[in-house]
Amino acid sequence: VSTGEDGLPKLRAIVTEAKYVDQSGLAEASRKSRSQLRQTVARIDDALFGDPGRLDRDLWLSRISDLLLDGTAALGQANILERVRDGIRRGAVPIDLRGYSHIFVSGPATDGSSPGEQDELPEIQMGLQETFTREGLRKLIKAYDAKQGLTELRARLGEKHTWNSVSYRHPAPRVDWTKAITEEHLIAGSEKPISHDYDQDD
DSSP, X not given: OEEOTTSOEEEEEEEXXXXXXXXXXXXHHHHHHHHHHHHHHHHHHHHHHOSSOOTTHHHHHHHHHHHGGGGHHHHSOHHHHHHHHHHHHTTOSOEEEEEEEEEEEOOSOOOSSOOEEEEEETTSTTEEEEEEOHHHHHHHHHXXXXXXXXXXXXXXXXXXXXXXXXOOBOXXXXXXXXXXXXXXXXXXXXXXXXXOOGGGOO
């Protein structure tokens, strides 16, 4: 969660999918991870931003707001967090939805010259697949243990630094299903029923 120039909250929602494999299973793991990530992101994207609006829109927004319960410390104050969560549930907070696939290769060991590679996922907005070699994974774990930033290590994988770009969108308007059902009943009630006196038939 961050705030824009207008002081209003914005949310970056990242969907991740990870595989830990050896070199022999790298190709299959990469393919499977891409597929699983694509399906998950597409499902959430359609629920949040789909047109016409989806019935499960409110459910997904509520789930996302609940995930922020562990982020109280990040925002500093619980009352601020609750206002942000309420805004998310109402669809008033713009969301930057993106997906990352992470492949961690356990071996065999390489010469240590390459930490890994990256591939852009064009079918996913801001999508990226990052593959870390054994040496790259070792550096990643050491940096994490030392509470150091991981951006520099990720940047060494390739030229696509999608984390520097943003694409915020407002969730689709809430669908008033009760109103829609009422209107259907009114339309049905206004139609003239078919009447026939069968006693007058020859």
